[in-house]
Amino acid sequence: VRRLEIVAIPYEGEIREGTNLADALAATGLLANGDVVCVTQKAVSKAEGRVVHAPPEELEARLDEALRAESRRILRQRGPLRIVETHHGFVCANAGIDRSNVGGDAFSLLPLDPDRSARAIRDRLRHRHGLGVAVIVTDTFGRAWREGVTDVAIGVAGIRAIVDLRGTRDWSGTELRVTEVCVADELAAAANLVVDKAAGTPFVRIRGIDASWFGESSARSIVREPARDLFR
């Protein structure tokens, strides 16, 4: 029987530019080999200094400027909402720029390379702390066609973002067809269920995933090529 356990990792400290997230995670004593650790975009962006502070009277102008700088192109616009394609290829609202949990006159930008962020945390946990875990950097995105936001993976290390079950046969012998499952997004969504938005929980531990899912990949592999995308 497969069983998964998902817990919010309590973290009392404040994350600032330069905070080493791997050391902070190791210090909790709550990780073990084979765990998946989800780290919020907000935690990573703060630690990497991807936070912009602006005087109140300049805030709107700085937000506009940041949105243009972070976007490869704007796909749709309605009122203040702009759905853009970021330089990473992610399609999301306002280029992932976010004012929550960073203080009143500040906003956060997405990490420059969230796969690299995930890899840095994973590598340090392994080499400095002897912990073999997979790392997923998560963010909260809207979707087409469906109301409500869900968390998705924007960076991964040590885990296959998409697990290809194509060609696997089910018990009745029929060939499974559309079964490339984006387990990284499903893990990110699962992690969001234990997050306390008000407290800004930065870390979630997932224990019990299928061992065959560990391996190298990239959250870029989740980005559908625009040419293959029927809705871009």
Next chain:
Amino acid sequence: VRRLEIVAIPYEGEIREGTNLADALAATGLLANGDVVCVTQKAVSKAEGRVVHAPPEELEARLDEALRAESRRILRQRGPLRIVETHHGFVCANAGIDRSNVGGDAFSLLPLDPDRSARAIRDRLRHRHGLGVAVIVTDTFGRAWREGVTDVAIGVAGIRAIVDLRGTRDWSGTELRVTEVCVADELAAAANLVVDKAAGTPFVRIRGIDASWFGESSARSIVREPARDLFR
């Protein structure tokens, strides 16, 4: 600390038309008050007789016919793939028609009213078996912009599909903005992580969700109104 446990519920029997899923779930002895039970579309469709059998030489024609009957409109088409809007309003590939796990020359259709299916299971668990649980009917859908499929909620009972955190303030006092979280989809995604696709695991139990999420709603509330949808 918030903690969630997700387990596949072992089920040995075969689900056929007329199988009572609530009785089958209760018989496992694995449910308790406050649990969320995820039931796959495939299990519900089989139990409700939403499976079409066809002689091999007629299969393609019957699939085409079913696709037209199940679709309100076709949004995109490429090769054999048609992205449609179903009569429920769901946007998905081939109207959710699926040949896996139903036997060689058969295919399943989505339940006519998956919210009603979820409610029937929930009501019977409560009134016949004294178990107060929430029920989510799940299915595997593709997405715009992102590769890989994930599980989503197509029917819900006893749980708020979307939890509105708008206006909640985070610790720094900034008003949270886009924080209507589709917890039903996140729970469905989480459940898919313990499913054995080859075995066709029909039931997953999730224990430990926030008590404030229980309540009445509908998976129809997840469907974005076409007029509000920038990508339809």
